[in-house]
Amino acid sequence: MPLAPKEAVARPAGWKDWKWQQRHAVRTAGAIKEYFPGCPPEVLREIDAHASTRRFQVTPYYLSLIRTDGDRLRPLEDDPLWRQVCPSAPERADPYGYDGESENWELDEEMVTPVAQHKYGNRVIIRYSNICHAYCQFCYEALRTLERNSSKPSFERRHWLQTLDYLADHAEVEEVILSGGEPFMHSDEQLAGVLADLREVRPELIVRIHTRSLTFNPFRVTETLAQTLRAHEVQALGLHITHPNEITPAFVEALRRLQSAVPIVFSNVPLLRGVNACPETMRELSMSLYRLGVHAGYLYHFMPRSPKSELFWVPVDEGRRIVRSMKRHVSNPAVPEYVLPHPTGKYTVPLHDADEHPRHEQDSDGVRLLGFVNWRGEHVTYPDPE
Numbered sequence: 001m002p003l004a005p006k007e008a009v010a011r012p013a014g015w016k017d018w019k020w021q022q023r024h025a026v027r028t029a030g031a032i033k034e035y036f037p038g039c040p041p042e043v044l045r046e047i048d049a050h051a052s053t054r055r056f057q058v059t060p061y062y063l064s065l066i067r068t069d070g071d072r073l074r075p076l077e078d079d080p081l082w083r084q085v086c087p088s089a090p091e092r093a094d095p096y097g098y099d100g101e102s103e104n105w106e107l108d109e110e111m112v113t114p115v116a117q118h119k120y121g122n123r124v125i126i127r128y129s130n131i132c133h134a135y136c137q138f139c140y141e142a143l144r145t146l147e148r149n150s151s152k153p154s155f156e157r158r159h160w161l162q163t164l165d166y167l168a169d170h171a172e173v174e175e176v177i178l179s180g181g182e183p184f185m186h187s188d189e190q191l192a193g194v195l196a197d198l199r200e201v202r203p204e205l206i207v208r209i210h211t212r213s214l215t216f217n218p219f220r221v222t223e224t225l226a227q228t229l230r231a232h233e234v235q236a237l238g239l240h241i242t243h244p245n246e247i248t249p250a251f252v253e254a255l256r257r258l259q260s261a262v263p264i265v266f267s268n269v270p271l272l273r274g275v276n277a278c279p280e281t282m283r284e285l286s287m288s289l290y291r292l293g294v295h296a297g298y299l300y301h302f303m304p305r306s307p308k309s310e311l312f313w314v315p316v317d318e319g320r321r322i323v324r325s326m327k328r329h330v331s332n333p334a335v336p337e338y339v340l341p342h343p344t345g346k347y348t349v350p351l352h353d354a355d356e357h358p359r360h361e362q363d364s365d366g367v368r369l370l371g372f373v374n375w376r377g378e379h380v381t382y383p384d385p386e
Contacts, residue, residue, distance in 0.1 A: 016250075018220040021059045022133065027051070035063055038073030043086065050087035054146045058085045058134045059217050065245055080243045080275040084136050088311055096304040100147060104140065104303045107343060113162040114153040119345060122174040123206075126163060128194070129181035130154050133216035138272060138312045140303050140341070145181050160194070164201050175206040184213045188224050195232035207233070210268065212240040214254045221254035230261035237262045238297060242275050244284045247292075255292060266295035269336060271302060271319050272312040279325040286326065290334035299323065299336035301349070316340070316349060324351045328375035360384065 014020030026032055029047040032039055050056055067079045075082040091097050112118045115127045130144050130152060139145050144152040153159060167173055176198060183191070198205055209229075213220040229237075237258055241247075259265055267289050269276065276282055286296060299322075302313050323338045339346040356373040361381065363369055369381040 015060070016219050018217050018222070021061055021217045021219060025057045025059050025134065026063060027057050035060075036068065036073060036075050038069065038071065039075065046087045046089060049090070053148055054087075054142075055131075055135050055148060056087060057132075061218070061250070062134055062216050065248065067245075078274065080281075081245055083274050083311070084138065084242060084272070085134055087137055088308060091307060092310055094309065097309050098142060098305055098307045100143070102305045103143070103343070104305045105341060105343060112166050113159055115155050115159045116163040116166060118166075118170075118173070122172060123177060124163075124167065124173050124175075125177040125179055126155075127152070127180060128155050128178045128183045129185045131185050132180065132182040133185065133213060133220070136212075137308050138270065138302070138306055140270070140300070140306055141181070142307050146307065160197070164197055167198070167205070168201050173202075173205070175208060176202075177208045177210065179210040182212060182216075183209050184211050184220050184225070188222070188228050191225075192228045192232065195228070195234065199232055206235050208236040208238065209234060210238040210240065214239055214251050214258075215241050215246040218248070218250040218254035221257050223257065226257040226261040229258070234262050236264040236266070238266055238268050239294065240268050240270075241285070241289070242270060242272060243281065244288055247285075247288050252292065255294070259293060264295065265293070266297040267336070268297045268300065270300045271314050271322075271338075273314045274311070277314045277318060277322065279322050282322050283326060283330055286330060286334040286336065290331055296334050296336040298346070299338045301338070301340045303341055320349055320351055323349075327351065 012020070012024075014024075026035060028051060029044040032047060033044060047056060062081065062085065066082045067076045068074055069076065075086070106117055107119070110117050110119045112124070117125045117127070119125070127144065130150060132145055135146060137146075144150055167176065178194070186194075195207065198207060239255075255265070269282075269285065271277055276285060282299075290296065299319070301316060301319055302309065306312075319338055323335065326335045338349045338351070340349060352373065358370050358372040361369050361371050363381070367383060368385050370384040371379060371381045374380050
């Protein structure tokens with residue numbers, strides 16, 4: 001197995017300090033060349049071109065997980081982690097491609113404050129941060145996170161006070177979701193303040209947080225952070241993860257801290273060609289998370305107006321086949337719900353083909369039966385008298 005360039009050498013003294021990771025994150029083509037001396041010139045040019053208008057940043061920790069050639073000088077082009085963070089050729093002209101302005105998810109009428117979106121009846125999502133530990137080139141919130149000159153408002157005190165007023169006036173809201181960007185880019189003190197505000201205004205609210213810290217910078221999950229989440233009774237935490245190679249000892253250590261503080265930890269996985277869009281990879285990822293006690297959440301189909309659609313796009317039928325290959329072959333709590341994140345709301349994709357939908361028929365005695373195709377692909381019947 002090819003090794004990452006620094007996998008076999010001693011780590012710097014500050015390696016396990018999350019702030020050290022952020023200070024030493026790679027942000028330029030020159031820094032990538034220092035880390036990967038054999039990185040092809042055309043890739044470095046793409047990084048330079050990308051970084052002129054969009055954010056580019058990768059933590060040393062994540063770079064250390066990227067597989068390289070035998071000399072540890074060049075990242076493998078098809079490495080699933082490298083594909084996620086390395087800028088590739090500019091997007092092709094496509095009416096449903098990323099154009100830097102078209103929305104996928106945040107409809108104007110749903111933004112009840114500059115940082116709060118009320119799409120579904122009983123919950124509100126708070127855009128708590130516009131920045132991240134590192135930047136996914138396929139980001140579903142690219143208008144907020146990737147664009148250097150984003151038109152999206154940042155989280156400010158005045159926006160937060162408006163949001164608290166809205167929550168106080170809308171009793172139908174039962175849950176608040178802190179998302180971003182990356183919520184854990186804030187300090188423990190800042191996070192504690194926001195959670196305390198929520199508890200003061202609506203003590204009964206369910207609080208959920210979404211994060212990719214565990215894959216990009218697991219050292220962010222300190223004991224102090226865990227104590228903060230525990231003290232303010234955060235009920236659920238969604239982990240963004242894409243590939244089994246992101247599950248490392250550091251990931252597991254951070255996960256155990258979170259599980260000691262938060263009752264429900266679940267996964268959210270984007271479906272990406274060249275990263276995880278195959279049954280074997282999804283099975284390994286899902287079972288590895290299940291083994292660690294992480295509930296399966298959503299498998300997100302690729303949003304149309306997201307960067308690099310030509311690189312990561314997967315046909316819906318392919319996604320269906322992947323999830324179907326897991327049903328009954330993989331422990332059910334490990335199988336995610338396959339959804340299309342449509343602007344009007346998530347749509348759960350039916351797993352069966354039209355000719356496999358349950359249909360009524362009769363047996364030789366005239367008893368009504370329900371006929372369907374089982375998990376083995378066999379046509380079977382089940383008594384269903386009227």
